[in-house]
Amino acid sequence: MEEYRTISGQASAEIEEKKSRFIGHIAFADTEEKALAFLESVRAKHRTANHNVYAYLLREGSRMRYSDDGEPQKTSGLPTLDAIRHAGLTDCIIVTTRYFGGTLLGTGGLVRAYTQAANAAIAAARVVTVSVCVQGRWRVSYAQYETAAKLLAECGAQVQEAAFGQEVCLPFLMLAEHAEAFQAKAVEFCRGNPDLTLSKPFHAPF
Numbered sequence: 476m477e478e479y480r481t482i483s484g485q486a487s488a489e490i491e492e493k494k495s496r497f498i499g500h501i502a503f504a505d506t507e508e509k510a511l512a513f514l515e516s517v518r519a520k521h522r523t524a525n526h527n528v529y530a531y532l533l534r535e536g537s538r539m540r541y542s543d544d545g546e547p548q549k550t551s552g553l554p555t556l557d558a559i560r561h562a563g564l565t566d567c568i569i570v571t572t573r574y575f576g577g578t579l580l581g582t583g584g585l586v587r588a589y590t591q592a593a594n595a596a597i598a599a600a601r602v603v604t605v606s607v608c609v610q611g612r613w614r615v616s617y618a619q620y621e622t623a624a625k626l627l628a629e630c631g632a633q634v635q636e637a638a639f640g641q642e643v644c645l646p647f648l649m650l651a652e653h654a655e656a657f658q659a660k661a662v663e664f665c666r667g668n669p670d671l672t673l674s675k676p677f678h679a680p681f
Contacts, residue, residue: 477607478604478605478606478607479534479565479566479604479605479678480562480563480564480565480602480603480604480605481503481505481564481565481566481567481602481603481605482501482502482503482564482567482597482600482601482602482603483503483600483601483602483603483680484502484503484600484601485500485501485502485503485513485600486500486501486596486599486600486601487499487500487501487596487599488592488595488596488598488599489592489595490588490591490592490595491576492576492580492584492587492588492591493576493578493580493584494576494577494578495573495574495575495576495577495578495580495588496572496573496574496576497571497572497573497588497589497591497592498521498571498572498573498574498592499569499570499571499592499593499594499595499596499597500513500517500569500570500571500572500596501567501568501569501570501593501596501597501599501600502567502568503566503567504531504533504566504567504568505533505534505535505566506533506535507531507533507535507538507540510531510533510540510568513568513570514527514529514568514570517529517570517572518570521572523574524572524573524574525545525573525574525575526543526544526545526546526551526571526572526573527544527570527571527572527573528541528542528543528544528546528551528552528555528570528571528573528589529541529542529544529552529555529568529569529570529571530542530552530553530555530556530558530559530568530569530593531559531567531568531569532556532559532560532564532565532566532567533565533566534565534566539556541553541555541556546573546585546589547582547585550582550585550586550589551571551585551586551589554586554589554590554593555569555571555589555590555593557590558590558593558594558597559593559597562594562597562602564597564602567600569593569596569597571589571592571593571596603680604680604681605678605679605680605681606650606651606678606679606680606681607650607651607652607676607677607678608648608649608650608651608676608677608678608679608681609648609649609650609651609654609673609674609675609676609677610646610647610648610673610674610677610679611632611646611647611648611649611654611671611672611673611674612644612645612646612647612671612672613627613644613645613647613661613669613670613671613672614642614643614644614645614670614671615642615643615645615665615670616642616643617642617643619643619664619665620637620643620645622664623643623645623661623664624637624645626657626660626661626664627645627647627649627657629660630649630653630656630657630660631649631650631653632647632648632649632653632657633647633648633649633681634646634647635647635648642670648679648681650681651676654673658671658673
């Protein structure tokens with residue numbers, strides 16, 4: 476498993492070129508079903524638009540797809556896909572809605588406009604790095620709490636809200652590559668018997 480970049484949620488941005496409106500919509504989609512569902516939602520919202528061009532790129536099966544949706548071939552869908560690639564993103568879809576303004580842009584103008592709309596949508600989105608992580612839970616005494624929190628910080632853990640009961644429960648997220656070193660420190664600190672649970676590695680924003 477390797478880390479990768481994607482976006483969180485959805486975003487949109489609009490540009491204008493010679494009175495044509497280009498609205499770039501971007502959404503996280505890690506399956507083809509999610510990508511197509513987002514495409515249909517944009518189409519439904521912009522039924523009167525002249526074009527709803529799209530491109531998506533998925534990690535699963537390295538799947539990619541694009542459509543010019545009636546624009547001249549390779550002037551819109553492919554530039555949109557290239558914008559996703561150049562941003563280093565995956566598991567996302569961009570749909571660009573065009574409302575024609577009455578002036579033909581030519582092939583070069585269309586490529587520029589669709590590229591700008593896609594880049595504007597990407598700029599409006601929250602880009603996240605998804606890394607291989609483990610989720611953990613460490614129970615310590617109140618006397619151990621301060622040092623335990625320091626050990627977690629030293630290993631780069633993101634500590635979530637602690638629960639204070641008879642003991643202190645520290646839930647955390649950590650890069651999987653640091654888990655072994657942290658576990659060794661926890662064993663040493665607790666003299667061989669830490670009340671610690673770690674999940675199997677999985678992908679998560681970090």
